[in-house]
Amino acid sequence: ELAEFFRKTYGPTGAFNAKPFEGSQSWAGARPELRAITYDANGVAAHMGLLRRFIKVGTTDQLVAELGLYGVRPDLEGLGIGHSIQAMLPVLRELAVPFAFG
Numbered sequence: 001e002l003a004e005f006f007r008k009t010y011g012p013t014g015a016f017n018a019k020p021f022e023g024s025q026s027w028a029g030a031r032p033e034l035r036a037i038t039y040d041a042n043g044v045a046a047h048m049g050l051l052r053r054f055i056k057v058g059t060t061d062q063l064v065a066e067l068g069l070y071g072v073r074p075d076l077e078g079l080g081i082g083h084s085i086q087a088m089l090p091v092l093r094e095l096a097v098p099f100a101f102g
Contacts, residue, residue: 002026002037005044009071032069036088046072050088052097065092067102 003021006028011018020028032049039045049069054061067088085102092100 001044002047005047005073006069006071009073012074027069034091035069036091042073042075044073045076046070048085048088050091050100052095062099063097065095065097065100067100070102 003024003026006021006026007018010021027049030051032051034050036048036050037044037046047069048067051066051068053064053066055064056062065088067085070085088100092098
């Protein structure tokens, strides 16, 4: 169901963007460590993936969370679902991740 959601969500931006989700694969590149998925009566409504990484800041390795694989079903765009990214804040705190980027 997620692979189909991503094909439909990313497909309109170009066939190349939908290609990673052929078959049943529901990630492009690195597999998300955690997923936030919302459903409604029509199936998957929105999705966001999280992957912890270290990035080099000067000489320091800094733990961050990369938020990606973001998508909202086209019929729900413009309703403010994008603000739901704030729902990830408690999860970031639980994982002791001080910074996130998308």
